[in-house]
Amino acid sequence: MFPRDFLTPIPAAPKDDWEKVPAPAECGEPLVDPTELSPRIAYNGAYLSQGLPGAMDRCLLRRGLAHRLVRAAELLPEGWSLLIFDGLRPLRVQKALYDQFREVVTRERPQASPAEVELILDDFVARPVKRPSRPAPHTTGGAVDLTLCRDGAPLEMGTGFDDFTDLAHTDWLERACPPGLEEARDNRRLLYHLMAEVGLVNYPCEWWHYAYGERQWAARTGKAPFYGYCPECDG
Numbered sequence: 001m002f003p004r005d006f007l008t009p010i011p012a013a014p015k016d017d018w019e020k021v022p023a024p025a026e027c028g029e030p031l032v033d034p035t036e037l038s039p040r041i042a043y044n045g046a047y048l049s050q051g052l053p054g055a056m057d058r059c060l061l062r063r064g065l066a067h068r069l070v071r072a073a074e075l076l077p078e079g080w081s082l083l084i085f086d087g088l089r090p091l092r093v094q095k096a097l098y099d100q101f102r103e104v105v106t107r108e109r110p111q112a113s114p115a116e117v118e119l120i121l122d123d124f125v126a127r128p129v130k131r132p133s134r135p136a137p138h139t140t141g142g143a144v145d146l147t148l149c150r151d152g153a154p155l156e157m158g159t160g161f162d163d164f165t166d167l168a169h170t171d172w173l174e175r176a177c178p179p180g181l182e183e184a185r186d187n188r189r190l191l192y193h194l195m196a197e198v199g200l201v202n203y204p205c206e207w208w209h210y211a212y213g214e215r216q217w218a219a220r221t222g223k224a225p226f227y228g229y230c231p232e233c234d235g
C-alpha cells in the first residue's frame, strides 16, 4: 500500500527562476543503467521505437538519479513497477524532437511568428544546443521520463507520453478534472509523491518528466546543480 498522503493533490508548481541557476559544477558521477539495479525498473525507449536517429537502445542515468529510482521502486506495493520512456538523450535526438515538434506547432498555428513558435516549444522540448552553462536536462543524465505500471501495464495518466497539450501539465487534473479522469488524476498524484519522496522534482508541463541534480532541480530546490552535459550525448 502507498502511504495515504501520496494521494494528496499535486501542489501548483512554483515559478522557477532559471536565470539565477549557476552553470553546473560537474561532479563526474558515472552513468549507470537503472534496469540492471532493480527488477522493478524497465525501459521501453520511446525514441528508439519511433526510429529517431541516435536514440539509445538502453537507459543510462547518473548514478545518483538511478539509485533514487531504485529506492522509489522499493517503496512500491507488490505488483507495481516503474517504466522509463527516456533517460540520457543524445543531442541528435533532442534536435530531432525539437524539429518534429516545431513542424507540428508551425502547421497548427500558421499565424505564429518564429519567436512565438519557439516560446510554445520551450514548454515541452528543451533547445538542442550544446551550452555547458545551460545543458538540456536529458543531456546531463539527470532527467528521466517515466510512468507507473501495475502488473506490467502502464497506468492511465490522462494523456500519452509526449502529448504536448495543456492536459499533460502535471497539475492540470487538479484544476479541472474532466469526468472519467479521476483515476488518472490519482495516478499522477502517486507518481508525483513517490518521486518527491526520493528527492526528484517534476517539470510542470509534463507529468512524466522528473529530474535530479541538474538545473531544473537546482532552481526548485535552491541548491547548486552538479550534473553537466555528458560527452556521451555528442554525435
Ligand SMILES: C[C@@H](N)C(=O)N[C@H](C)C(=O)O
Residues within 6 Å of the ligand: 097, 123, 124, 125, 126, 136, 137, 138, 143, 145, 162, 203, 206, 209
Ligand atoms: C520531449 C520531452 N519528453 C521532454 O523530455 N521534455 C523536456 C522539457 C526536455 O526536452 O528536456
Ligand SMILES: [Zn+2]
Residues within 6 Å of the ligand: 138, 143, 144, 145, 208, 209, 210
Ligand atoms: Zn523529459
